[in-house]
Amino acid sequence: MAPHGEGSEEAMVVQDENRKPISSILIVIAMQTEAMPIVNKFQLKEDLDSVLIRQRMMMIQVSKRGALGQISWRLQRSPYQLSMAWKGSKSGLLCTEFLKTINFHLHQIHTFQDTQYQFLYSPVQDMDMGYAFYLGVDSVGTISASLVTYAAIQALQPDLIINAGTAGSFKVKGASISDVFLASDVAFHDRRIPIPVFDLYGVGSRQSFSTPNLLKELNLKAGKLSTGDSLDMSPQEEASIVANDATVKDMEGAAVAYVADLLKVPAIFIKAVTDIVDGDKPTAEEFLQNLAAVTAALEQAVTQVVDFINGKCLSEL
Numbered sequence: 001m002a003p004h005g006e007g008s009e010e011a012m013v014v015q016d017e018n019r020k021p022i023s024s025i026l027i028v029i030a031m032q033t034e035a036m037p038i039v040n041k042f043q044l045k046e047d048l049d050s051v052l053i054r055q056r057m058m059m060i061q062v063s064k065r066g067a068l069g070q071i072s073w074r075l076q077r078s079p080y081q082l083s084m085a086w087k088g089s090k091s092g093l094l095c096t097e098f099l100k101t102i103n104f105h106l107h108q109i110h111t112f113q114d115t116q117y118q119f120l121y122s123p124v125q126d127m128d129m130g131y132a133f134y135l136g137v138d139s140v141g142t143i144s145a146s147l148v149t150y151a152a153i154q155a156l157q158p159d160l161i162i163n164a165g166t167a168g169s170f171k172v173k174g175a176s177i178s179d180v181f182l183a184s185d186v187a188f189h190d191r192r193i194p195i196p197v198f199d200l201y202g203v204g205s206r207q208s209f210s211t212p213n214l215l216k217e218l219n220l221k222a223g224k225l226s227t228g229d230s231l232d233m234s235p236q237e238e239a240s241i242v243a244n245d246a247t248v249k250d251m252e253g254a255a256v257a258y259v260a261d262l263l264k265v266p267a268i269f270i271k272a273v274t275d276i277v278d279g280d281k282p283t284a285e286e287f288l289q290n291l292a293a294v295t296a297a298l299e300q301a302v303t304q305v306v307d308f309i310n311g312k313c314l315s316e317l
Protein backbone atom coordinates (compact mmCIF):
# COMPACT_ATOMS: atom_id res chain seq x y z
CA MET A 1 0.00 0.00 0.00
CA ALA A 2 1.26 3.45 -0.82
CA PRO A 3 2.23 5.52 2.20
CA HIS A 4 -0.05 8.27 3.52
CA GLY A 5 0.28 11.74 2.05
CA GLU A 6 0.19 13.09 -1.46
CA GLY A 7 -0.24 10.32 -4.04
CA SER A 8 -1.26 7.75 -1.41
CA GLU A 9 -4.40 5.64 -1.79
CA GLU A 10 -6.02 7.62 1.00
CA ALA A 11 -5.23 10.93 -0.66
CA MET A 12 -6.67 9.66 -3.96
CA VAL A 13 -9.93 8.60 -2.25
CA VAL A 14 -10.19 12.09 -0.72
CA GLN A 15 -9.53 13.66 -4.15
CA ASP A 16 -12.34 11.57 -5.68
CA GLU A 17 -14.72 12.53 -2.85
CA ASN A 18 -13.88 16.19 -3.42
CA ARG A 19 -14.89 15.94 -7.08
CA LYS A 20 -18.43 14.71 -6.36
CA PRO A 21 -21.21 17.32 -6.41
CA ILE A 22 -22.24 18.43 -2.95
CA SER A 23 -25.72 17.04 -2.36
CA SER A 24 -26.25 17.40 1.35
CA ILE A 25 -25.28 20.22 3.67
CA LEU A 26 -25.70 20.15 7.41
CA ILE A 27 -25.95 23.54 9.09
CA VAL A 28 -25.29 23.45 12.80
CA ILE A 29 -26.63 26.46 14.69
CA ALA A 30 -26.82 26.84 18.46
CA MET A 31 -29.56 29.42 19.02
CA GLN A 32 -33.13 29.61 17.82
CA THR A 33 -32.73 33.36 17.20
CA GLU A 34 -29.78 32.63 14.92
CA ALA A 35 -31.56 29.78 13.13
CA MET A 36 -35.03 31.17 12.41
CA PRO A 37 -34.09 33.73 9.72
CA ILE A 38 -32.32 30.91 7.83
CA VAL A 39 -35.19 28.47 8.36
CA ASN A 40 -37.60 31.11 7.02
CA LYS A 41 -35.36 32.13 4.11
CA PHE A 42 -35.12 28.56 2.83
CA GLN A 43 -38.75 27.84 3.75
CA LEU A 44 -37.66 24.85 5.75
CA LYS A 45 -40.22 22.72 7.47
CA GLU A 46 -39.74 21.19 10.83
CA ASP A 47 -38.83 17.57 10.17
CA LEU A 48 -40.94 15.72 12.67
CA ASP A 49 -39.93 12.36 11.16
CA SER A 50 -36.24 13.06 11.59
CA VAL A 51 -34.39 10.30 13.35
CA LEU A 52 -32.77 13.06 15.35
CA ILE A 53 -36.11 13.77 16.93
CA ARG A 54 -37.44 10.24 17.13
CA GLN A 55 -34.29 8.77 18.55
CA ARG A 56 -34.47 10.61 21.77
CA MET A 57 -31.78 9.63 24.16
CA MET A 58 -32.50 6.45 25.97
CA MET A 59 -31.92 6.30 29.66
CA ILE A 60 -31.03 3.00 31.24
CA GLN A 61 -32.24 2.52 34.74
CA VAL A 62 -30.70 -0.24 36.76
CA SER A 63 -32.31 -1.47 39.89
CA LYS A 64 -31.21 -4.26 42.17
CA ARG A 65 -33.91 -6.61 43.31
CA GLY A 66 -34.20 -9.49 45.69
CA ALA A 67 -31.83 -11.20 48.07
CA LEU A 68 -29.58 -12.42 45.24
CA GLY A 69 -29.08 -8.93 44.00
CA GLN A 70 -30.83 -9.74 40.75
CA ILE A 71 -30.50 -6.83 38.39
CA SER A 72 -33.37 -5.61 36.28
CA TRP A 73 -32.88 -3.24 33.40
CA ARG A 74 -35.52 -0.83 32.34
CA LEU A 75 -35.26 1.24 29.23
CA GLN A 76 -36.97 4.53 29.52
CA ARG A 77 -37.55 7.24 27.03
CA SER A 78 -35.42 10.08 28.14
CA PRO A 79 -37.43 13.19 28.82
CA TYR A 80 -35.24 15.36 26.67
CA GLN A 81 -34.93 16.05 23.03
CA LEU A 82 -31.55 16.23 21.40
CA SER A 83 -32.33 18.68 18.67
CA MET A 84 -34.83 20.17 16.34
CA ALA A 85 -34.33 19.22 12.73
CA TRP A 86 -35.37 21.21 9.72
CA LYS A 87 -35.42 20.00 6.21
CA GLY A 88 -35.75 21.54 2.82
CA SER A 89 -34.44 21.39 -0.69
CA LYS A 90 -33.07 23.82 -3.15
CA SER A 91 -32.88 23.30 -6.87
CA GLY A 92 -29.64 21.53 -7.62
CA LEU A 93 -29.15 20.57 -4.01
CA LEU A 94 -30.76 17.23 -3.47
CA CYS A 95 -31.29 17.87 0.16
CA THR A 96 -30.29 20.52 2.62
CA GLU A 97 -30.52 19.48 6.19
CA PHE A 98 -30.72 22.25 8.71
CA LEU A 99 -30.18 21.31 12.27
CA LYS A 100 -30.41 23.59 15.19
CA THR A 101 -29.50 22.58 18.64
CA ILE A 102 -32.16 24.62 20.32
CA ASN A 103 -34.83 23.85 22.81
CA PHE A 104 -33.45 21.41 25.21
CA HIS A 105 -36.61 21.70 27.20
CA LEU A 106 -34.94 22.14 30.50
CA HIS A 107 -37.97 21.23 32.48
CA GLN A 108 -37.42 17.81 30.90
CA ILE A 109 -33.72 17.56 30.27
CA HIS A 110 -32.71 16.31 33.63
CA THR A 111 -35.49 15.46 35.96
CA PHE A 112 -33.35 15.98 39.00
CA GLN A 113 -32.31 19.59 38.69
CA ASP A 114 -33.26 21.41 35.58
CA THR A 115 -36.85 22.20 36.43
CA GLN A 116 -35.42 25.14 38.30
CA TYR A 117 -35.08 26.94 34.96
CA GLN A 118 -38.63 26.28 33.94
CA PHE A 119 -40.26 29.62 34.56
CA LEU A 120 -37.32 31.96 34.52
CA TYR A 121 -37.25 35.03 32.33
CA SER A 122 -34.88 35.13 29.39
CA PRO A 123 -34.58 38.18 27.14
CA VAL A 124 -33.38 35.92 24.34
CA GLN A 125 -36.36 33.59 24.54
CA ASP A 126 -38.61 36.61 24.81
CA MET A 127 -37.20 37.74 21.46
CA ASP A 128 -37.79 34.32 19.89
CA MET A 129 -41.21 33.51 21.19
CA GLY A 130 -42.72 36.87 21.92
CA TYR A 131 -43.37 35.93 25.48
CA ALA A 132 -41.27 36.07 28.54
CA PHE A 133 -41.77 32.77 30.31
CA TYR A 134 -40.59 29.67 28.64
CA LEU A 135 -39.92 26.00 29.10
CA GLY A 136 -36.38 25.68 27.89
CA VAL A 137 -33.18 27.39 26.93
CA ASP A 138 -31.00 27.25 23.81
CA SER A 139 -28.27 24.74 24.48
CA VAL A 140 -25.28 26.86 23.57
CA GLY A 141 -21.71 25.69 24.16
CA THR A 142 -19.40 22.87 23.20
CA ILE A 143 -21.10 19.87 24.81
CA SER A 144 -24.39 20.09 22.94
CA ALA A 145 -22.63 21.30 19.78
CA SER A 146 -20.51 18.14 19.67
CA LEU A 147 -23.48 15.94 20.60
CA VAL A 148 -25.75 17.16 17.83
CA THR A 149 -22.94 17.31 15.29
CA TYR A 150 -22.10 13.67 16.00
CA ALA A 151 -25.74 12.53 15.94
CA ALA A 152 -26.49 14.53 12.80
CA ILE A 153 -23.46 13.25 10.88
CA GLN A 154 -24.39 9.67 11.77
CA ALA A 155 -28.00 10.18 10.75
CA LEU A 156 -27.61 12.39 7.69
CA GLN A 157 -24.12 11.66 6.29
CA PRO A 158 -23.68 15.22 5.01
CA ASP A 159 -21.10 16.16 2.39
CA LEU A 160 -20.33 19.42 4.14
CA ILE A 161 -21.00 21.04 7.51
CA ILE A 162 -21.58 24.74 7.96
CA ASN A 163 -21.39 25.89 11.55
CA ALA A 164 -23.13 29.26 11.50
CA GLY A 165 -23.61 31.60 14.43
CA THR A 166 -22.79 34.80 16.20
CA ALA A 167 -19.45 35.63 17.76
CA GLY A 168 -17.50 38.25 19.59
CA SER A 169 -14.59 39.98 17.87
CA PHE A 170 -11.84 42.48 18.64
CA LYS A 171 -11.30 46.10 17.65
CA VAL A 172 -7.53 45.49 17.68
CA LYS A 173 -8.24 43.10 14.81
CA GLY A 174 -10.23 45.81 12.99
CA ALA A 175 -13.64 44.14 13.45
CA SER A 176 -17.02 45.90 13.53
CA ILE A 177 -20.50 44.79 14.58
CA SER A 178 -22.24 42.76 11.81
CA ASP A 179 -18.97 41.78 10.11
CA VAL A 180 -19.20 38.21 8.83
CA PHE A 181 -16.11 36.02 9.09
CA LEU A 182 -15.21 32.77 7.41
CA ALA A 183 -12.86 31.07 9.87
CA SER A 184 -9.63 29.69 8.46
CA ASP A 185 -8.67 27.87 11.68
CA VAL A 186 -10.42 26.94 14.90
CA ALA A 187 -9.09 26.16 18.38
CA PHE A 188 -10.16 26.11 22.04
CA HIS A 189 -9.12 28.79 24.54
CA ASP A 190 -10.40 27.32 27.81
CA ARG A 191 -8.82 23.85 27.92
CA ARG A 192 -5.60 24.36 29.84
CA ILE A 193 -3.59 21.14 30.33
CA PRO A 194 0.05 22.08 30.93
CA ILE A 195 1.54 18.66 30.20
CA PRO A 196 3.45 18.05 26.96
CA VAL A 197 1.18 16.91 24.12
CA PHE A 198 -1.94 17.20 26.34
CA ASP A 199 -1.43 20.96 26.03
CA LEU A 200 -1.77 20.67 22.25
CA TYR A 201 -4.76 18.36 22.61
CA GLY A 202 -6.39 20.96 24.87
CA VAL A 203 -5.95 23.74 22.34
CA GLY A 204 -7.29 21.36 19.68
CA SER A 205 -6.29 23.53 16.76
CA ARG A 206 -7.77 22.53 13.40
CA GLN A 207 -7.91 24.06 9.97
CA SER A 208 -11.32 24.51 8.45
CA PHE A 209 -11.96 23.14 4.97
CA SER A 210 -10.17 25.44 2.56
CA THR A 211 -12.59 27.48 0.41
CA PRO A 212 -10.50 30.11 -1.42
CA ASN A 213 -13.05 30.67 -4.21
CA LEU A 214 -15.91 31.11 -1.75
CA LEU A 215 -13.89 33.61 0.27
CA LYS A 216 -12.97 35.62 -2.82
CA GLU A 217 -16.39 35.52 -4.49
CA LEU A 218 -18.44 36.52 -1.44
CA ASN A 219 -16.01 39.04 -0.05
CA LEU A 220 -16.20 37.57 3.44
CA LYS A 221 -13.63 38.47 6.05
CA ALA A 222 -11.11 35.78 6.97
CA GLY A 223 -9.87 35.16 10.49
CA LYS A 224 -9.09 32.52 13.07
CA LEU A 225 -11.80 31.40 15.47
CA SER A 226 -11.34 30.57 19.14
CA THR A 227 -13.95 28.65 21.14
CA GLY A 228 -14.73 28.43 24.84
CA ASP A 229 -17.74 27.66 27.00
CA SER A 230 -18.16 31.18 28.38
CA LEU A 231 -19.55 34.36 26.88
CA ASP A 232 -17.12 36.45 28.88
CA MET A 233 -13.33 36.14 28.87
CA SER A 234 -10.98 35.60 31.80
CA PRO A 235 -7.39 36.99 31.64
CA GLN A 236 -6.10 33.43 31.04
CA GLU A 237 -8.57 32.93 28.22
CA GLU A 238 -7.56 36.26 26.72
CA ALA A 239 -3.93 35.07 26.67
CA SER A 240 -5.00 31.83 24.93
CA ILE A 241 -7.08 33.76 22.40
CA VAL A 242 -4.03 35.90 21.62
CA ALA A 243 -1.88 32.74 21.39
CA ASN A 244 -4.47 31.29 18.99
CA ASP A 245 -4.17 34.53 16.97
CA ALA A 246 -7.98 34.57 16.91
CA THR A 247 -10.09 37.32 15.42
CA VAL A 248 -13.44 35.81 16.42
CA LYS A 249 -14.58 34.15 19.65
CA ASP A 250 -17.54 31.80 19.89
CA MET A 251 -18.88 28.94 22.00
CA GLU A 252 -19.22 26.05 19.52
CA GLY A 253 -16.84 26.17 16.54
CA ALA A 254 -13.91 24.10 17.79
CA ALA A 255 -16.29 21.45 19.15
CA VAL A 256 -17.99 21.11 15.76
CA ALA A 257 -14.53 21.00 14.13
CA TYR A 258 -13.42 18.24 16.50
CA VAL A 259 -16.36 15.98 15.63
CA ALA A 260 -16.22 16.82 11.92
CA ASP A 261 -12.53 15.90 11.89
CA LEU A 262 -13.19 12.71 13.83
CA LEU A 263 -15.80 11.59 11.30
CA LYS A 264 -13.94 13.04 8.30
CA VAL A 265 -16.58 15.50 7.14
CA PRO A 266 -15.34 18.84 5.80
CA ALA A 267 -16.53 21.81 7.84
CA ILE A 268 -16.62 25.57 7.42
CA PHE A 269 -17.45 28.24 10.00
CA ILE A 270 -19.45 31.40 9.34
CA LYS A 271 -19.52 33.79 12.27
CA ALA A 272 -21.29 37.18 12.46
CA VAL A 273 -20.08 39.69 15.04
CA THR A 274 -22.53 40.76 17.77
CA ASP A 275 -20.05 42.30 20.21
CA ILE A 276 -16.61 43.81 20.38
CA VAL A 277 -14.88 42.01 23.21
CA ASP A 278 -12.20 44.68 23.74
CA GLY A 279 -14.72 47.54 23.32
CA ASP A 280 -16.43 49.74 25.92
CA LYS A 281 -19.73 47.87 26.38
CA PRO A 282 -20.36 44.86 28.63
CA THR A 283 -20.39 41.80 26.36
CA ALA A 284 -23.79 40.37 27.38
CA GLU A 285 -25.48 43.77 26.97
CA GLU A 286 -23.92 44.41 23.56
CA PHE A 287 -24.69 40.84 22.44
CA LEU A 288 -28.39 41.16 23.32
CA GLN A 289 -28.63 44.60 21.80
CA ASN A 290 -27.25 43.45 18.43
CA LEU A 291 -28.48 39.86 18.28
CA ALA A 292 -31.59 40.40 16.11
CA ALA A 293 -29.88 42.70 13.59
CA VAL A 294 -26.78 40.55 13.30
CA THR A 295 -28.78 37.37 12.68
CA ALA A 296 -30.10 39.10 9.54
CA ALA A 297 -26.49 39.59 8.37
CA LEU A 298 -25.78 35.95 9.24
CA GLU A 299 -28.81 34.77 7.23
CA GLN A 300 -27.65 36.78 4.20
CA ALA A 301 -24.16 35.33 4.41
CA VAL A 302 -25.40 31.75 4.83
CA THR A 303 -27.81 32.21 1.90
CA GLN A 304 -24.96 33.49 -0.28
CA VAL A 305 -22.72 30.62 0.79
CA VAL A 306 -25.41 27.98 0.07
CA ASP A 307 -26.12 29.63 -3.31
CA PHE A 308 -22.41 29.57 -4.11
CA ILE A 309 -22.10 25.92 -3.12
CA ASN A 310 -25.18 24.94 -5.13
CA GLY A 311 -24.12 22.70 -8.03
CA LYS A 312 -20.44 22.66 -7.07
CA CYS A 313 -18.18 19.98 -5.66
CA LEU A 314 -15.85 20.42 -2.68
CA SER A 315 -12.77 20.98 -4.84
CA GLU A 316 -14.46 23.98 -6.49
CA LEU A 317 -15.01 25.79 -3.22
Ligand code: ADE
Pocket (backbone or CB within 6 Å): 166, 167, 168, 169, 230, 231, 232, 249, 250, 251, 274, 275, 277, 283, 287
Ligand atom coordinates in the same frame (compact mmCIF):
# COMPACT_ATOMS: atom_id res chain seq x y z
N1 ADE B 1 -21.21 34.77 20.72
C1 ADE B 1 -21.49 36.05 20.52
N2 ADE B 1 -20.62 36.84 21.20
C2 ADE B 1 -19.76 36.01 21.84
C3 ADE B 1 -18.66 36.20 22.69
N3 ADE B 1 -18.24 37.42 23.02
N4 ADE B 1 -18.04 35.10 23.16
C4 ADE B 1 -18.45 33.88 22.84
N5 ADE B 1 -19.48 33.64 22.04
C5 ADE B 1 -20.14 34.69 21.53
